[in-house]
Amino acid sequence: MKKYTIQNSPFVVPTTDGKVIKEHFGNATDGNTKISIAHMIAPAGWSEPFQTPEFEEYTFIFKGKKQFIIDGETIVLEVGQSIKIEKNVRVQYSNPFTEPCEYLAICLPAFSMDKVNRE
Template identity: 25%
Template sequence: MKKLLTLLLLSPLAFAEDISEYQRITPKELKIQDNLERTILDYSTSDELGMNQMLAPVGWTEPIVSLEFELRGIVIAGVLGLEFKEETAKFNVNEGFVIPKNTKVRIHNAGNVPLHLVEILRPGYKESLVKEYESFE
């Protein structure tokens, strides 16, 4: 777990803002409607780095997407499913994951309890950086 937290925190430090004193960040709450509604708590303070919590109900899935940003995260509760063209990977509580930039993936709740993730995005999220697809072809 210590290695995972170090991995998540070190690479984003390359994009750290010049901050001279501590900051308290109040997240923006976003409701996103896929097949079911999920909640994103966005703690991002710059375009270079995104920091989110995601809460998704049982049965939630995104469409197939390609992200023009790297996505790293940790599963806090539930089971994360990442479906690729050739395989589906599952990640349990306290396991980390990386989705490389420009990888086609369907992200979903693969468990029977709500899914809770902490995510780091590099660069930060913009709708224009997400492309949706009908299939993996």
């Protein structure tokens, strides 16, 4: 039995909005449906549509700021802060600020387009 896996070649998710998504573990990288871990960079001015994911999502901010609208409440996370958003909660992610935001996203179970329920 293999005791560990080092990820040197994360899957780079193709995007059209300037966001960089490097999935280290998860559906796209290794077929793991239990968890996904991705390194993200959201450019200044970036935003996604509202969604109601069927997974919990944890976010940890390394650089910049990220805005969350969670059931109508606006929250801004800064460097060193983290958040857990429960599954089946309506949320919008964005970076309306002037600097890129670099963060780690962890989804339980793993992120998948058929479970994100974007509007």
